[in-house]
Amino acid sequence: MMMTCYSRQLRGVGALVVALALLALQGCATVARPDPRDPLESYNRTMFGFNDAVDTAVLKPVAKGYRAVTPNWFRKGVSNFFNNLEDGWSALNNALQGRKLDTSDNLGRFMVNSTLGMLGLVDVASDLQIERHPADFGLTLGRWGVPPGPYVVLPVLGPFTLREVAALPVEMKGQPKYTLGDQDAHTVLPVVSLIDQRTKYLNASELLDSASLDAYLFQRDAYLQRQRNIQYDGNPPEEVTEP
Amino acid sequence: MKRAFLRKLFVGISMLATLGFTGQVWADDEAPDVLIKRLSTEVLDAIKADKSIRSGDMTKVVALVDSRILPNLNFQRMTASAVGPAWRQATPEQQKRLQDEFKILLVRTYAGALAQITDQNIFLKPLRAAPEDKEVVVRSEIKGSGDPIQLDYRLEKTPGQGAGWKIYNINVLGVWLVENYKSQFSAEINAKGLDGLIASLVERNKANANSKK
Numbered sequence: 001m002m003m004t005c006y007s008r009q010l011r012g013v014g015a016l017v018v019a020l021a022l023l024a025l026q027g028c029a030t031v032a033r034p035d036p037r038d039p040l041e042s043y044n045r046t047m048f049g050f051n052d053a054v055d056t057a058v059l060k061p062v063a064k065g066y067r068a069v070t071p072n073w074f075r076k077g078v079s080n081f082f083n084n085l086e087d088g089w090s091a092l093n094n095a096l097q098g099r100k101l102d103t104s105d106n107l108g109r110f111m112v113n114s115t116l117g118m119l120g121l122v123d124v125a126s127d128l129q130i131e132r133h134p135a136d137f138g139l140t141l142g143r144w145g146v147p148p149g150p151y152v153v154l155p156v157l158g159p160f161t162l163r164e165v166a167a168l169p170v171e172m173k174g175q176p177k178y179t180l181g182d183q184d185a186h187t188v189l190p191v192v193s194l195i196d197q198r199t200k201y202l203n204a205s206e207l208l209d210s211a212s213l214d215a216y217l218f219q220r221d222a223y224l225q226r227q228r229n230i231q232y233d234g235n236p237p238e239e240v241t242e243p
Numbered sequence: 244m245k246r247a248f249l250r251k252l253f254v255g256i257s258m259l260a261t262l263g264f265t266g267q268v269w270a271d272d273e274a275p276d277v278l279i280k281r282l283s284t285e286v287l288d289a290i291k292a293d294k295s296i297r298s299g300d301m302t303k304v305v306a307l308v309d310s311r312i313l314p315n316l317n318f319q320r321m322t323a324s325a326v327g328p329a330w331r332q333a334t335p336e337q338q339k340r341l342q343d344e345f346k347i348l349l350v351r352t353y354a355g356a357l358a359q360i361t362d363q364n365i366f367l368k369p370l371r372a373a374p375e376d377k378e379v380v381v382r383s384e385i386k387g388s389g390d391p392i393q394l395d396y397r398l399e400k401t402p403g404q405g406a407g408w409k410i411y412n413i414n415v416l417g418v419w420l421v422e423n424y425k426s427q428f429s430a431e432i433n434a435k436g437l438d439g440l441i442a443s444l445v446e447r448n449k450a451n452a453n454s455k456k
Contacts, residue, residue, distance in 0.1 A: 132390060203359060207355055210352065210447075210454070211348065213427045213444070213447055214430060214431075218427060221423045225422060226418055234393055
C-alpha cells in the first residue's frame with residue numbers, strides 16, 4: 001500500500017539488489033496454494049522479511065527522529081518541494097497517456113508552484129483548487145495496455161509489479177529528483193525524499209502491523225488492489241473471483 | 244369572507260400536502276448517499292469537537308465507532324465474504340466468534356485512522372444508481388491539507404420498507420477492506436482450519452490491546 005511508495009527513490013543499489021535477490025531465491029520454500037498473481041511468493045516473503053528488518057533498523061528510526069526534530073512547516077515545505085518535482089514528471093506522463101486535462105492541471109501546478117510557490121516550497125496551486133494527477137511511467141505503460149505481470153518485492157525498494165520494475169530505469173532517468181542539480185544533489189535529494197515519504201507513512205505502517213494477520217499478504221493485496229484502482233481512475237471493473 | 248375562506252383552505256391543503264410529503268419521506272428509506280453524508284458529517288464533527296479523541300483516546304474512538312458506525316454495517320455479510328466458501332461450513336457458534344473477533348480487529352483499525360483526522364471535510368461524488376437498485380457504491384473524498392483520501396462504501400438495501408441501507412464494504416484509498424482479508428483468512432483456514440483462524444484473530448486482538456491502551 002502507500003507505506004511502500006517511498007522506497008522507489010533509492011538508486012545505485014543495483015548490484016546489491018541482484019545479489020540479495022539471488023540469495024533469497026536459494027532459500028525458497030514451496031507455497032501451499034500459490035496465488036496466480038504471486039508466483040514468486042516464497043522469494044517475495046524472504047525479501048519482505050529483509051525489508052522489514054531494514055525498515056525497523058534504519059528507515060523508521062530516521063523518520064521518527066526527523067519528525068521529532070523538525071517543525072511541521074519545515075516538513076510541509078520539504079513535502080511540497082518533492083510533490084512539485086513530481087507534478088512536472090506527472091504532467092509529462094499524463095501527456096504520454098493522452099490525458100489533456102490532467103496534463104494541463106499538472107503543468108499549471110508545476111508552473112504556479114515553481115514561481116509563486118518559491119521553487120515548490122509552498123503549494124499555492126492547491127489553494128487555487130488545481131488538482132494533482134500523479135502519474136509515473138509504470139502507470140503510463142499500464143494505460144498503454146501493458147499488463148501488470150507478477151508481484152515482485154525488491155530489496156529495500158519494496159512491492160512492485162513486474163511492469164513497474166520495467167519502468168524503473170525510465171523513472172530513474174526522468175524523475176527530476178534523481179536528475180536535478182550536480183553530483184551532490186543526486187545523492188542528497190533522493191535520500192531526503194525517502195525520509196520525507198517514510199515520515200508521511202509512519203502512522204499508516206503501524207496500522208499495517210495491527211490490522212493484519214499476515215503482514216505480507218495484507219501488504220501484497222493492498223498494493224495490488226491500489227495499483228488496479230489507480231490504473232482505472234478509482235473505478236476498476238469487478239475482478240473475476242476464483243472458484 | 245369568501246376570500247379568507249379560500250385562503251384558509253389553501254393554507255390547510257398545503258399544510259396537509261406538506262405533512263403528506265414529509266410522511267412520504269419518513270416512510271421511504273434515506274437515500275444511500277444521504278446516509279453516508281450524514282454519518283460522515285456526524286463522525287467528523289464528533290471528532291473535531293472532542294480533543295481527547297484527537298489525542299488518541301482509544302476507548303472514546305471505539306465508543307464513537309460503536310454508536311455511530313456499527314449500527315449501519317451488515318457485519319455478518321462482511322465477515323462471511325472475507326471468510327469465503329468456508330463460512331457455510333462453519334457452525335453458528337464459529338460464525339458468531341468469527342464475526343465478533345473480526346469486528347474488534349476492524350474497529351481498532353478504523354478507529355486508529357479516525358483519530359488522526361484534524362481539519363478534514365467530506366465531499367460526496369454524484370451517485371450513479373437507478374432508484375430500483377438494491378446495491379450501490381457511494382464514493383466520497385476526504386479533503387484536508389494533504390492529498391484527498393478516497394473513501395468509498397458499498398451498501399445494500401435491507402429488505403422491507405423503512406429498514407434502510409447497510410454498509411457491507413469500505414474502500415480506503417482504493418483498497419476494499421473485505422477483499423484485503425480474503426487471502427489472509429483462506430491461508431489460515433487452509434493451514435489450521437476455522438478454529439485456527441478464530442485463534443489467530445483472538446491472538447492479534449490481544450496483542451493489539453496490550454500494545455496500546
